[in-house]
Amino acid sequence: MTTSAFSIVHFEFLCWAALWTIGLSAIALVGGSLLGFVIALARISSNKSLRWASSLYIQLVQGTPLLVLLFLLYYGIAVFVGPTIPSIVAAGAGLTIYASGFLAEIWRGCIEAVPKSQWEAAECLALRRSQRMVHVILPQALRIATPPTVGFVVQVVKNTSLASVIGFIELAQAGKLINNSIFEPFTVFVVVAAIYFGICFPLSAWSRTLERTLNVADR
């Protein structure tokens, strides 16, 4: 073996890059949750144009590859605002939009999965629409929403790898950089894959546990 074999230094670099993967996922999830929640509410609003606009947004986001969205934000926007925007901003914004489009639809389904009779009972107690939502519907929708939401987090973590195409150094991009210098693709990418797995597996295991313990099908 040569001195440029895969070493602890490379592994440290990958771990550091994995923190960016986690950080980018966190940005996408916080931003995507806030935006997605508002859009989910708009989707079930009594206002027709709000419903229409939010539905269009979801269709656009779900019908566009994340990769294209990232290119558009990174290169496309730069045409109008001058020098390129930082890749973390473009990647954060792109993943936020992506997550919001999917979370909105997941959560709309969860809110609508609360039986109509619960709305009716709350209505018969003279609660206004917002009170019905906050005190009766959302707490029950939350239980239903937890397993699929955690499941979706796994998708977000894996899709942060696409941010590498706009020069953001996260786990996948770091693997590529190391491989460019030492050319041991098998070793490098097995380690990269293992780190992704180490982040995602606990999440999907947790999602399955939640599905069992929350036992939503019975409610």
Place this chain on the structure above:
Amino acid sequence: MSPIVKLTDVHKYFGTYKVLEGVTFEVPRGGVAAIIGQSGSGKSTALRCINALEAIQGGTIDVCGHAIQDPELNRRALRCDVGMVFQSYNLFPHLTVEQNIMLAPTCVKLMRKPQARDLAHQVLAQVGLAEKAEHYPEQLSGGQQQRVAIARSLAMKPKLMLFDEVTSALDPQLTGEVLKVMEELARGGMTMILVTHEMAFARKVASQVIYMHKGTVWETGSGTMLDSPRTAELRSFVNNGL
């Protein structure tokens, strides 16, 4: 005595299907009206129209001074006057019994929590479940859940209570404990309209029995009307029920 509920020539369609075809009846203050009839006779729909859960296409309904057919109807004011209990209880599963009852008084009447809690215990005692305040609905039997649902409505101090087949999901023993609570309410002077299959209860407790058939009030009278029906339809309905 002036009526607390008055339906006049009420028509209701689901698409082209006529559910109610000119329903007219009234219930005086303190009256107990039992609506009976086959499935599909429109009795539950009539009850839901009284609480503005269904829109009507013709006629008028006056409930405690609220004109239900009015597009400007203040639904929240209506629901403060009218309590409703359903066949499937519809308790809020994520809240304890006490929280289920406290929700509307604190949200709608802006009652403070300690007062609302006292009120909850008071209405729970009324339905014989004072010791279940801290339980969650799923920890209770069907009969107990239904009594909590009644207590939850009572906490809003309604002028009128609507019961939509509230014992249909219960076995005979649990039915008995719910009917007992309802009988006590009736004796206490509560105005009630109930859609029911419990003929014995209708005969004993109701001041007025309304037999609905094909979307109209086919025959109406006191509880004893069930012993000597005037129409062939009611006669066959009563005989099948025995």
